[in-house]
Each structure stands twice: as structure tokens, then as C-alpha cells.
Amino acid sequence: MDVLCAKVLGFCFGVRRAVELAEQALSQNRSTVYSLGPLIHNESALADLQKRGLCTVEEQNIEQIPDGSVVIIRAHGVSPKVISALEQKNCRIIDATCPRVKASQKMVERYTDQNDYVIISGDKNHGEMIGIAGFAGKNFVQIQNASEAEKLELPSPGKINVILMSQTTFSPSEFAEIESILRGKFKNLAVMNTICPATNERQAALLDLCKKAEGILVIGGKTSANTRRLYQTALENSKAAAHIQSADDIPQSFYTFKSIGITAGASTPDSIIQEVIDKLDRLN
Secondary structure, eight states, X not given: OEEEEOSSOSOOHHHHHHHHHHHHHHHHOSSOEEEXXXXXXXXXXXHHHHHTTEEEEOGGGGGGSOTTOEEEEOTTOOOHHHHHHHHHTTOEEEEOOOHHHHHHHHHHHHHHHXXXXXXXXXXXXXXXXXXXXXXXXXXXXXXXXXXXXXXXOOSSGGGSOEEEEEOTTSOHHHHHHHHHHHHHHOTTEEEOOOSOHHHHHHHHHHHHHHTTOSEEEEESOTTOHHHHHHHHHXXXXXXXXXXXXXXXXXXXXXGGOSEEEEEEOTTOOHHXXXXXXXXXXXXX
């Protein structure tokens, strides 16, 4: 059996940075360290951090965090209101917001402050999108798909600048479809492609892998949006695909394949990827 790995897989820069900052905080503080929302969308990695003293608290439950605590802002970022609430509790804030997410936050704030109309594509319930919305003025709308783009109407669109942006981990193909629809609706549309290059690179590497492998294993947490998109791409472009969280989840049918391709979501630790590779290599 040949085990082939995608050229780009596993931790992205933003997630790796957030995990490293969390590990540093845990080693320096004897008391509990708090994270607003799951620091990483990988159950195994999160469980390890929790054993070491990381406590996850959802944004709407900030009052549960004791005054003066150490609090990590995960890579998705949060709204200014959340930061203000933590400052009022005299918390020590460790800001692990991904630099690309922070750039999107500032962009939305700047454009809406100057009365441009900002449209952002992505999952409205995703932490990144919720945080970005907190930086926006009144001329701001979120859309999730091409269907919503078709239905979108803006007040006096010909009299103001219209800006299209995206969640950093949004599907490049879905964004292109939304862009095409909105260009037909708003002649003064300006497009800011804020999708992280790592997202495009990850998808391109997977498409290349699909041409070489009999089956594709996509490693990552079930709650990871970018992992689910990788899995969808694998389903559409390979003979067989499976979304697994660990080596124990490898389907029996894959052990009969002559070649297996491996990719992994942006929240998947190197150690879990290596465990999958090692298990498959033991069969050779």
C-alpha cells in the first residue's frame, strides 16, 4: 500500500499560533486559563489542553469567568464588545486572533465607517463571522450561499460603494459563484478576496492528491468547517473518501486499497496525522 500525503495539510499558521500561546499560558499560570469558545476544532487536541488546565467558556457566559483571570482569544477572534467586557473584569487577555482575521475585522470597520456597503460570505454562526460582525456599522450584511446572493437587495446600491469579502476559511468555489452573481447585480462591486491562501492551497493539494490515490482519508474534527469542506471535495473528486478523527476510525474497506491519500483540516495536530500514517505503514 502506498500512503500519499497532500502537500499542504494539518495546522494552519493561525491555529498553530493559538495553540502555542495556550501552551505557553498554561505553563506559566498555576490557575485555570480560559478560552472563549473551543480553542481548536479537534476533540483530541482540545481534551489534552483541558487536562492541563484550559477551560472553555462560551462568549455569552463571560460572567462565569472570575475577575482577573487569564483569557485566550482564539484564532477566530471576537467582537470589541467582548474585549470590553473582559477588560471590565480586569482579565489578562492573550489575543490569539489570526492576523488574517484581524485584517478582515479592520477592513469591515473601515469600510462601514466610511458608509460603504459590505457584504461578507460565510457561515453566519461561525465564531469568525460573529466576531467580524461586531466591528461593522449599519451598512453590513452576511450571506451564506449563492441562493442568498440571488435574493440580496441593497438600498440605493448605485449610490454607494459595495464591497464583497469572505470568511477566511470559506470555500473558494462558493465564493467565486457568489462573486459572479453579485457582479451581475451591483455594477460598482469591489471584491476583496479575504480567503486565507492556506485554504486555497489545501484544496488545490487535495485535488492533486485525488488524481493519484485510490481512496482519500480526511483527518479532522467533526465540528471543523474547513475539514468538512475538504471531505466534500474528496467525495466529489475521488473514488472513495472518509472523514476520520483518529487512526481508529479508518474504514476497513481502505485496507484493501493499493494507494491511500491523506489530508487534514487546519485544526488537526501533526501527532494525529502521524498516527494515521504509522497505522497504514504497519500494513506494508
